[in-house]
Amino acid sequence: MITTIEELRRWSRQQHNLQKKIGLVPTMGALHDGHLSLVKTANQCCNAVLVSIFVNPTQFGVNEDFHQYPRPLEDDLRLLQTVGSPEVFVPNTAEMYPAGFDVSVHVGGVSQPFEGQIRPAHFDGVATIVLKLFLASGADTAFFGQKDFQQVCVVRKMVDDLNIPVEIVVCPTIREPDGLAMSSRNKYLSKSQRLQAVVLSQSLTLAEKMITDEKIRDVETVRQKIRSKIETVPDIKIDYIGIVDPKTLHELTTINSDTVILIAAKIGTTRLIDNVLITTTS
Amino acid sequence: MITTIEELRRWSRQQHNLQKKIGLVPTMGALHDGHLSLVKTANQCCNAVLVSIFVNPTQFGVNEDFHQYPRPLEDDLRLLQTVGSPEVFVPNTAEMYPAGFDVSVHVGGVSQPFEGQIRPAHFDGVATIVLKLFLASGADTAFFGQKDFQQVCVVRKMVDDLNIPVEIVVCPTIREPDGLAMSSRNKYLSKSQRLQAVVLSQSLTLAEKMITDEKIRDVETVRQKIRSKIETVPDIKIDYIGIVDPKTLHELTTINSDTVILIAAKIGTTRLIDNVLITTTS
Numbered sequence: 001m002i003t004t005i006e007e008l009r010r011w012s013r014q015q016h017n018l019q020k021k022i023g024l025v026p027t028m029g030a031l032h033d034g035h036l037s038l039v040k041t042a043n044q045c046c047n048a049v050l051v052s053i054f055v056n057p058t059q060f061g062v063n064e065d066f067h068q069y070p071r072p073l074e075d076d077l078r079l080l081q082t083v084g085s086p087e088v089f090v091p092n093t094a095e096m097y098p099a100g101f102d103v104s105v106h107v108g109g110v111s112q113p114f115e116g117q118i119r120p121a122h123f124d125g126v127a128t129i130v131l132k133l134f135l136a137s138g139a140d141t142a143f144f145g146q147k148d149f150q151q152v153c154v155v156r157k158m159v160d161d162l163n164i165p166v167e168i169v170v171c172p173t174i175r176e177p178d179g180l181a182m183s184s185r186n187k188y189l190s191k192s193q194r195l196q197a198v199v200l201s202q203s204l205t206l207a208e209k210m211i212t213d214e215k216i217r218d219v220e221t222v223r224q225k226i227r228s229k230i231e232t233v234p235d236i237k238i239d240y241i242g243i244v245d246p247k248t249l250h251e252l253t254t255i256n257s258d259t260v261i262l263i264a265a266k267i268g269t270t271r272l273i274d275n276v277l278i279t280t281t282s
Numbered sequence: 283m284i285t286t287i288e289e290l291r292r293w294s295r296q297q298h299n300l301q302k303k304i305g306l307v308p309t310m311g312a313l314h315d316g317h318l319s320l321v322k323t324a325n326q327c328c329n330a331v332l333v334s335i336f337v338n339p340t341q342f343g344v345n346e347d348f349h350q351y352p353r354p355l356e357d358d359l360r361l362l363q364t365v366g367s368p369e370v371f372v373p374n375t376a377e378m379y380p381a382g383f384d385v386s387v388h389v390g391g392v393s394q395p396f397e398g399q400i401r402p403a404h405f406d407g408v409a410t411i412v413l414k415l416f417l418a419s420g421a422d423t424a425f426f427g428q429k430d431f432q433q434v435c436v437v438r439k440m441v442d443d444l445n446i447p448v449e450i451v452v453c454p455t456i457r458e459p460d461g462l463a464m465s466s467r468n469k470y471l472s473k474s475q476r477l478q479a480v481v482l483s484q485s486l487t488l489a490e491k492m493i494t495d496e497k498i499r500d501v502e503t504v505r506q507k508i509r510s511k512i513e514t515v516p517d518i519k520i521d522y523i524g525i526v527d528p529k530t531l532h533e534l535t536t537i538n539s540d541t542v543i544l545i546a547a548k549i550g551t552t553r554l555i556d557n558v559l560i561t562t563t564s
Contacts, residue, residue, distance in 0.1 A: 005445055102390035103409075103443035109384045127385075128444075136445040161385035162410075163287055163418040 001077070002089045005096075005136045008050075011087060012138035015048040022048045024139035024166075025086070026130060029053040030070040030184035031079050034174040038143040039083040041171050046141055049086035052133050057093060058104075059125030070187055089137065096132060104128050107161075110153040110249045114242050114262055115273070123154045130155055134166050142166050147173040147181050149260055149275040153249060173274070175201065181274045188270040196233045197267055203229040204276040207261055211278050217255045219243045230265060239264035239271070246277060255280060283359070284371045287378075287418045290332075293369060294420035297330040304330045306421035306448075307368070308412060311335040312352040312466035313361050316456040320425040321365040323453050328423055331368035334415050339375060340386075341407030352469055371419065378414060386410050389443075392435040392531045396524050396544055397555070405436045412437055416448050424448050429455040429463050431542055431557040435531060455556070457483065463556045470552040478515045479549055485511035486558040489543055493560050499537045501525045512547060521546035521553070528559060537562060 002008050015022050023046030025038045035051075042049045053076055060066035073090065080086055104124050111123035134142065144152050152170050159168055174182045179201035180194075189197055203226040210216040210225060226241050242262040244251055252259060257280060264273045284290050297304050305328025307320045317333075324331045335358060342348035355372065362368055386406050393405035416424065426434050434452050441450055456464045461483035462476075471479055485508040492498045492507060508523050524544040526533055534541060539562060546555045 009447065100391070101443050103440055104388050104390075105385065105444075106388060107385050109382070132443075132445050135447060138447065158385055161383050161414075162387075163414050165291070165417060165420065 002087065003091055003095065005091065008089055008136050009138070011050075012136075016138060018048075020048040021046045021140045022050060022138055024133060024137050024142045025049065025051045026133050026142065026144075027051060027053055028055045028069065028184065029076050030072060030187065031076045032174075032182045032184065032186075034145050034147060034182040036079060036083050037174050038145060038171050039080065039086055041169065042086070042141070042143050043084050045169065049084070050089055050137055050139070051080060051086045052089040052091075052137070054089075054091055054096060054129070054133075056096070056125060056129040058097070058128060059122050061119050061121065064119070065185075065188075068188075070184060089133075096129065105131050105158060105162075107154045107157050110150065110157055113244075113249055113251075114240055114264065115150050118239055118264070123151070126151055127154060127158050131158065131162070131164070134164060139166050141169055143169050143171060145173060146170050146275070146277065147183065148273070149246075149262060149277070150249065153247075179205065181272075183272060185270055185272060189267060193235070193267045193270065196235060197272060199230055199233045199236065200263060200265060200272060200274045204261055204263065204274060208276050208278055211255055211259070211280065219252050219255060222255070222261075226261070226263065230263075233267075235267060237266045239266065284369065285373055285377065287373065290371055290418050291420070293332075294418075298420060300330075302330040303328045303422045304332060304420055306415060306419050306424045307331065307333045308415050308424065308426075309333060309335055310337045310351065310466065311358050312354060312469065313358045314456075314464045314466065314468075316427050316429060316464040318361060318365050319456050320427060320453050321362065321368055323451065324368070324423070324425050325366050327451065331366070332371055332419055332421070333362060333368045334371040334373075334419070336371075336373055336378060336411070336415075338378070338407060338411040340379070340410060341404050343401050343403065346401070347467075347470075350470075352466060371415075378411065387413050387440060387444075389436045389440050392432065392439055395526075395531055395533075396522055396546065397432050400521055400546070405433070408433055409436060409440050413440065413444070413446070416446060421448050423451055425451050425453060427455060428452050428557070428559065429465065430555070431528075431544060431559070432531065435529075461487065463554075465554060467552055467554060471549060475517070475549045475552065478517060479554060481512050481515045481518065482545060482547060482554060482556045486543055486545065486556060490558050490560055493537055493541070493562065501534050501537060504537070504543075508543070508545065512545075515549075517549060519548045521548065 023042035025042055027035050055069050105127040106124050107127050178198045180198050207222050207226050223241050246258050246260040260277045262275045305324035309317050337351050387409040388406050389409050460480045462480050489504050489508050505523050528540050528542040541560045544557045
């Protein structure tokens with residue numbers, strides 16, 4: 001287990017000297033099958049796989065769940081042994097943000113709507129820590145889950161615009177048997193909330209069917225369907241239902257090409273997101 | 283001559299495959315002996331030297347001299363032949379900032395006073411383009427002139443805080459025989475302004491003598507001396523005289539340790555900066 005950036009650089013140089021390709025899976029720990037699927041994909045593409053576990057304070061808002069975010073490190077390390085024991089980087093906060101730290105990366109455009117509107121400093125925090133992890137690890141490839149669709153857009157934009165020599169691989173969302181997207185935050189849900197939460201993925205499946213089977217092209221009709229499905233559960237508060245271009249995240253009025261539907265909702269105090277990417281042949 | 287990032291990456295990979303160490307000298311062209319001394323130093327440290335020539339629009343304010351900034355590319359290439367013909371990267375603006383570009387790097391702290399106050403977006407522009415050049419070139423070491431002292435502080439802070447794997451080497455300011463710090467902007471000066479401009483470096487030499495020979499420790503006494511020296515030339519308007527800690531750029535009241543004196547002034551419409559670093563043994 002590597003805990004300092006200096007050790008990480010040494011490890012990285014060694015791997016590159018051995019002509020190995022470094023694959024990075026950045027995580028905040030509390031690992032689940034979604035994370036493990038990223039590691040498995042990394043194992044296929046890269047011969048030196050690194051999992052970082054760091055609950056990044058700068059991507060949490062002041063009233064968000066930074067302090068209660070789960071940190072089951074022992075469990076995480078045990079789980080990683082089941083997927084080939086990748087190298088693990090577990091820095092503490094002072095290692096990533098030493099006293100006087102004062103640099104930030106801002107991505108415009110795709111970071112502005114949806115999560116960016118509700119969590120104003122979130123994506124600056126994400127971009128900054130992801131860049132630091134890329135540069136400290138010397139990653140050749142980095143693996144992200146489609147579950148955090150907007151985050152992937154922000155990271156891709158940063159990579160393109162800053163000429164970062166890292167390839168981004170996006171892996172499918174992994175779901176519970178009933179369809180709920182896996183998330184470390186699912187642990188916050190009570191038993192009854194957990195049962196209710198499935199309506200999120202169900203609403204996306206409904207929307208997907210409307211578009212691909214029923215050929216419905218009007219965005220508001222689809223959005224209304226999603227909303228009324230979610231609203232069958234009284235305790236869920238919808239943050240947004242975005243039906244957008246997957247590249248720009250601009251809202252569509254008619255579905256004529258590839259579309260992503262992004263949703264966020266609160267069940268009690270737990271905020272969950274999900275999305276579905278729909279490839280149409282208009 | 284390389285003009286695209288794709289070619290640059292190919293060149294960079296080749297050099298690293300040959301186990302060569304890449305030294306980057308980032309410039310805006312209009313090369314003078316100051317730049318050439320950076321290349322000479324790079325030649326000593328690195329066996330693959332790259333000079334970038336790019337007048338970076340994002341570091342100029344709206345009323346600054348972006349459009350009139352000199353671009354004597356033929357002369358620049360000829361000068362570079364006199365210092366070992368380094369590889370040259372000359373991208374156009376669309377190559378560095380393609381349509382839709384929307385990422386910026388912000389460095390706090392050292393970027394705030396002095397140039398940061400007078401040129402509000404300047405250092406965000408500098409940090410962003412320097413990071414892009416580092417990442418696109420795969421530079422191992424980068425060479426900057428002490429002439430742009432605050433810029434060096436900003437770049438160092440960015441490198442430290444973002445864990446950028448590039449070593450920064452700072453080379454001494456190169457001066458005209460009369461002491462004027464070499465600058466591409468000296469070309470803007472009329473003959474009489476050129477004669478007057480020497481007062482800037484003269485005022486710094488005076489200040490340095492006060493501190494090292496006369497052991498004067500009171501900052502205001504030194505600042506007043508610099509001001510009255512510069513004000514012997516009626517056409518010069520002082521922007522600032524900073525007497526500061528070289529690491530933090532915080533203003534000092536007493537000179538007890540290493541000190542840098544930063545000055546900026548306008549002669550007509552031409553803005554010049556200069557500085558002197560003074561090592562004291564209190």
